[in-house]
Amino acid sequence: MAAIAVRNLSKEYAGGVRALDGLDLEVADGEFFALLGPSGCGKTTLLRTIAGLEIPTSGTVSLGERDVTRLPPGRRDVAMVFQDYALFPHMDVADNIAYPLRIQRVGRQDRRGRAAEVAAGLGLRDLLARRPAQLSGGQQQRVALARAIAAHPAVFLFDEPLSNLDARLRLEARSFLKRLQRDLGVTTVFVTHDQAEALALADRIAVMSAGRITQIGTPRTVFQRPATPFVASFIGSTPMNLLPAVLSGDRLTAAGTAFPAPPGVSGEAEVQYGVRPEYLDFSAEPLPEAFEGEVAVVEHLGTSDLVTLAVPGTPGVRVVVPEGVDPAPGTRAWARPHPARGLVYESGTLL
């Protein structure tokens, strides 16, 4: 087990692309940590730099007490699960799992025994003699995990470990992964572009954009108080409403509607007002301090509907409506934000 410390890390590729830009990060011992961001934000580069597969242009990486910046990947005591699992196609499952042990010159008997033990823990007991090509995606993913576990590393690094699974399997694998990490207690960093995955799995999340960390926090903090409009729009399965607004005193005016500003926010400024679709009350009857518009789109989410109101002066206001209301497109409707749940950004920072 080891904590990870990244100091002032930069990575510039030939051709001047700056994938990481003076990045600092601390991951505590035993923590399950997510690197979240859109593609091209540098999250995978950061993970690969921690693994040692990329050499940083400047800055340092430490695992525990050791500065490993110049160490090759094999001597860092890390194990990695790749997006496509990177199983060795010419070896059976047992040999795949035992490969790190073979490199560590563990004897054949011992090696097979430990591989079988780890495999049994992951429900792979009956598959030991199969080749990777004869496994389903979920099984391949577990073999990749087993290989990482068998290596007994100080740190696990997962690169989009769930992205190649179909939707249902992904949910199962998610719970499985979370329980596994808690049981093993090994420091784990995983990369994902899926905000739901990050929220579900991680103890803490770093949201990245353009080679920098925009916000670090627990899933709850990142979800409830996103530090920037970028984080706000990235986190949450239904995108947050971000509307241009004017703050005057402790009242806000957006799209011609005036309503109270969130507690503790006051001043005189041009701002951006953000509110999640879940935190708006929908009504087919007029409501005070509510956005009024025509129902443009109704998307069924299962237990609720996502309704987009065409409100003049906005790109549209999205509201989550509980099941049974069934608003008809083309009718007029009102959506009132919960005052305490609104977020106000002035020039990109949360007030």
Add this chain to the structure above:
Amino acid sequence: MATTINEGTPVIPTGRSRRAKVADSGGRLAALLLSPTMLVLALVIGYPVLAGFRESLFTRGEGLDADGFVVEGERFVGLDNYAAIFSGDRATAFWNAFGNTTFFTVTTVFLETVIGVAMALIMQRAFRGRAFVRASILVPWAIPTAISGLLWRWIFQADGAANAVLGTDILWTADGPAAKTAVIIAEVWKTSPFIALLVLAGLQMIPREVYEAAQVDGAGALQRFWRITLPLVKPALLVAVLFRMLDVLRMFDLPAVLVGVNQKSVQTLTTISWFEASNLRYGSAAAYATVLFVYIAVISYLFVKLLGADIIGQAREVRKKPATKAGAKTVRKVAA
């Protein structure tokens, strides 16, 4: 259990016969659709092989009749031509050619494989000027063999580049071990790129992540080569080696141009057959060719069997799957 049998037994025969019928008519249609190909193959491969074999059982224009005239037409001699090759007056020449052919095959294919794999590893690397390196590695393969034979003869002549560089006075293109060496060098130079090209194609099929996984697990460069690269590139490499073996066993133009036909040290089965034919001993030439044909067939069969070269691997894979399924079904039926 009893119910399974009662329900199961009447269904099985009808199902089976219907399936058999479908397979039968499908087979007939397949045979019909394949017949043009079969016909062409029979004409361009089957007929020449058989005609060559027939020729090897005859002799013509060799004997004189009682009046001292050359006998016209062919005369059936049975296996006389073969007897002459293996133990008769041509046995020494034959076994020499056979030995040379085998020797060239073993040495050149071994050297080509080592050099070709090394070239492929170099070509796969990303570096500045890679396109240039790739192109220049492939140039020898693109030159016609007869031309490269001339080129090497020029290099290997008594006052040529080879002697100048080595500071020796070896008569490379005369006869003896030096001529063998010259042929091997020229052949390896010319055909390593072929192996390199096929191996490169194999290397590019290996995902980069697999190497990285091995690297994270702590495998060094040598371990990665022996445990990851080589096993994964093996199918491509075996195909390349097999093709090269078949080529070298039939080697003709390079020794013929570089040293000359009927030179003991570089005489191969093909050059000896050609020499016989150009001296109008067609029966004997055909016998040599037939022996070579059988030799090549045996070698390729052993190669495919022993090393499992997967020449037609995918077709076999597809055929295996329904077979195992059917097998599983039978087992289940038996169990019921």
